[in-house]
Amino acid sequence: DPEDNRRGGELLRQLVSRDHTDIRVLSLYAFSAFEQQRFGEAVAAWEMMLKLLPAGDARRAVIERSIRLAQEK
Secondary structure (H helix, E strand, C coil), X not given: CHHHHHHHHHHHHHHXXXXXXCHHHHHHHHHHHHHCCCHHHHHHHHHXXXXXXXXXXXXXXXXXXXXXXXXXX
16 A cells, blocks of 8 residues: 555654664665665665675675665666
8 A cells, every 4th residue: 555655664764863773774764765766765775774784794785786776776
């Protein structure tokens, strides 16, 4: 339901604004934004995640691929 997606996205935006260091919230927010074709927001959230994750973290590769995919949209 588009209205549920919109409300869920708004809740995630509020959570990110309260704590922009929570990797789980940033991840949920990024994928929600991507699904709703808000690619700039998704990229911004993923870039924030990259700043928070240590260099050897396996999630970095997935995030980097997601950023490239969003930038192609």
